[in-house]
Amino acid sequence: MSTWSMALRQSDYYWTLYRRTWKGSVFSSFLTPLLYVLAMGVLLGGFVEADPSRLEGAPSYLAFVAPGLLAAQTMQTAVFETTYPVLSATKWQRVYFGMNATPLRALDIANAALGFVLLRLVLIAIVFVAVLAPFGVFVSVPAAIGALLVSILVGAAIGMPVYAYAVGVPNESSFSLIFRLGVIPQFLFSGAFFPISNLSPALEWLARLTPLYQGVDLTRMLSLGTWHTGPALVHLAYLLVLLVVFHRVAVRRLAKRLAF
Amino acid sequence: MISARGLRKSFQQKGQEPFEAVRGIDVEVRRGEAFGFLGPNGAGKSSTMRMIAAVSPVSGGSLRILGLDPATDGSQIRGRIGVCPQEDSLDTELTVAENLYVYGRYFGIGRAEVRRRAAAQLEFVQLTERGGAKVEDLSGGMKRRLTIARSMINDPEMVLLDEPTTGLDPQARHVLWDRLFRLKQQGVTLVITTHYMDEAEQLCDRLVVMDKGLIVAEGSPASLIAEYSTREVAEVRFGIGENESSAGAVESAVGRRAERVEVLPDRLLIYAADGEAAVAAVHDAGLQPVATLVRRSSLEDVFLRLTGRTLVD
Numbered sequence: 030m031s032t033w034s035m036a037l038r039q040s041d042y043y044w045t046l047y048r049r050t051w052k053g054s055v056f057s058s059f060l061t062p063l064l065y066v067l068a069m070g071v072l073l074g075g076f077v078e079a080d081p082s083r084l085e086g087a088p089s090y091l092a093f094v095a096p097g098l099l100a101a102q103t104m105q106t107a108v109f110e111t112t113y114p115v116l117s118a119t120k121w122q123r124v125y126f127g128m129n130a131t132p133l134r135a136l137d138i139a140n141a142a143l144g145f146v147l148l149r150l151v152l153i154a155i156v157f158v159a160v161l162a163p164f165g166v167f168v169s170v171p172a173a174i175g176a177l178l179v180s181i182l183v184g185a186a187i188g189m190p191v192y193a194y195a196v197g198v199p200n201e202s203s204f205s206l207i208f209r210l211g212v213i214p215q216f217l218f219s220g221a222f223f224p225i226s227n228l229s230p231a232l233e234w235l236a237r238l239t240p241l242y243q244g245v246d247l248t249r250m251l252s253l254g255t256w257h258t259g260p261a262l263v264h265l266a267y268l269l270v271l272l273v274v275f276h277r278v279a280v281r282r283l284a285k286r287l288a289f
Numbered sequence: 290m291i292s293a294r295g296l297r298k299s300f301q302q303k304g305q306e307p308f309e310a311v312r313g314i315d316v317e318v319r320r321g322e323a324f325g326f327l328g329p330n331g332a333g334k335s336s337t338m339r340m341i342a343a344v345s346p347v348s349g350g351s352l353r354i355l356g357l358d359p360a361t362d363g364s365q366i367r368g369r370i371g372v373c374p375q376e377d378s379l380d381t382e383l384t385v386a387e388n389l390y391v392y393g394r395y396f397g398i399g400r401a402e403v404r405r406r407a408a409a410q411l412e413f414v415q416l417t418e419r420g421g422a423k424v425e426d427l428s429g430g431m432k433r434r435l436t437i438a439r440s441m442i443n444d445p446e447m448v449l450l451d452e453p454t455t456g457l458d459p460q461a462r463h464v465l466w467d468r469l470f471r472l473k474q475q476g477v478t479l480v481i482t483t484h485y486m487d488e489a490e491q492l493c494d495r496l497v498v499m500d501k502g503l504i505v506a507e508g509s510p511a512s513l514i515a516e517y518s519t520r521e522v523a524e525v526r527f528g529i530g531e532n533e534s535s536a537g538a539v540e541s542a543v544g545r546r547a548e549r550v551e552v553l554p555d556r557l558l559i560y561a562a563d564g565e566a567a568v569a570a571v572h573d574a575g576l577q578p579v580a581t582l583v584r585r586s587s588l589e590d591v592f593l594r595l596t597g598r599t600l601v602d
């Protein structure tokens with residue numbers, strides 16, 4: 030049986046879950062981008078009078094920060110969706126163990142869970158882009174669509190290693206490492222809010238290596254129309270490798286967790 | 290349905306020797322049978338059940354389920370059996386009916402058919418009125434019944450029940466026994482683990498007694514009692530601290546009327562074909578126990594005989 034059809038067998042489960050929670054999430058998924066873009070883009074941006082050449086080609090700080098916010102938001106959503114809900118499924122509610130007692134295999138269970146995360150990312154990103162667009166931060170409609178697609182890839186690529194880690198952890202204290210060392214420093218220092226050329230050379234290199242920088246730069250290229258094929262392909266390859274490699278790690282670790 | 294030869298399970302532990310939870314057991318379960326694994330906590334029952342459920346890899350020996358090899362055909366095996374695990378794995382945020390429905394879908398059963406079966410199973414475990422309730426609001430007994438209903442959703446040829454009634458009050462337990470009894474009458478093969486003797490006696494046609502990863506006895510409840518115990522047991526209780534010191538006197542008082550006398554911290558057990566006669570002999574010898582009770586021998590006595598320990602602490 031193909032993993033595609035096995036994963037689809039879980040669609041009713043995830044649909045039921047989604048129906049229970051969408052009301053809570055729909056409001057915040059509109060509000061978050063609005064607050065961000067008002068606070069960081071409009072208000073903070075009002076104080077920032079930088080030369081466009083120092084903003085990686087963005088005409089305004091608002092236009093500079095918008096793609097950074099979008100990529101950072103899909104990262105945060107992805108990390109959230111691949112930590113606590115996963116621990117719930119392996120430890121608190123043990124639903125993965127219930128699924129594992131049926132014809133579903135670790136591969137199918139992981140794929141369905143990840144597919145659900147992907148759908149959430151798609152929804153979050155669509156709302157985010159729709160809220161940002163009226164502020165004129167995308168140079169064109171294709172630019173907005175490109176930024177949307179790429180930001181989804183960013184979330185998925187960052188969520189994958191987190192999922193791979195989460196399926197094997199014993200309790201929630203293991204997650205503080207991810208939030209303190211992974212999410213917060215990346216959020217602040219990976220070029221979402223200021224060009225990383227402002228960092229010291231060593232830190233700039235470190236920032237360049239983070240997945241969020243790769244994603245922010247790619248999203249920004251698309252939304253500003255400053256596409257450079259060479260760097261863009263590097264970013265894409267980086268994110269795709271992350272996705273593929275850690276998918277394998279995730280399935281292996283989940284299989285080990287379930288087959289004790 | 291199940292054929293195990295020299296079946297083993299060991300767990301790797303960090304910085305230690307692997308721990309052997311199951312140390313080479315032979316088990317044959319036939320179609321339509323109600324088969325039990327009886328043993329104290331830590332005997333290796335759940336480890337065995339997880340291997341049979343095709344979710345835990347075998348560490349040694351051979352295992353065939355429904356004629357298939359769990360190492361290669363796990364998914365297929367799992368599609369044809371039902372599992373009620375020791376630890377609940379229900380989604381407590383979903384309703385009772387939703388839990389059944391989504392679970393049935395995992396087997397690839399069509400939506401309309403799953404709805405029909407879910408309703409029938411809810412009826413069977415008497416939870417129809419609670420169909421719309423969230424699982425977190427159910428009592429322990431109701432959750433167990435729901436888990437059993439869930440294990441039946443794929444119309445399984447065999448159902449594995451790991452301690453189905455542990456932690457339930459007597460009333461809830463009797464309701465469950467009644468449902469399991471009906472399943473058995475429908476021809477479903479049942480494999481049950483328990484550390485309750487009365488449960489094994491009630492439900493099992495045949496059972497194995499496990500202790501420390503090994504099978505120490507095998508047979509029907511009646512044949513095990515016949516082999517390892519006596520028809521009746523007289524329990525006599527002396528004052529606190531006097532039970533052990535009275536054992537010698539009791540033994541000589543009952544003489545050949547009893548097969549043996551077992552000393553427990555709070556009482557003495559006299560194994561005898563005629564329990565009343567044994568108690569009379571104790572009184573005739575001038576001994577004055579504070580309480581006496583004559584009862585039928587049970588699997589508890591079998592276990593005590595085999596391992597020197599009581600089953601339930």
Ligand SMILES: Nc1ncnc2c1ncn2[C@@H]1O[C@H](COP(=O)(O)OP(=O)(O)O)[C@@H](O)[C@H]1O
Nearest residue numbers: 289300308310329330331332333334335336337
């Ligand atoms: N995942 C595990 N890792 C290490 N030891 C385990 C694991 N699961 C069970 N054990 C040990 O194996 C023994 C048998 O456990 P189990 O099969 O659950 O017994 P039972 O179900 O009869 O109470 C116990 O001593 C238990 O501590």
Ligand SMILES: [Mg+2]
Nearest residue numbers: 334335336375
């Ligand atoms: Mg157990």
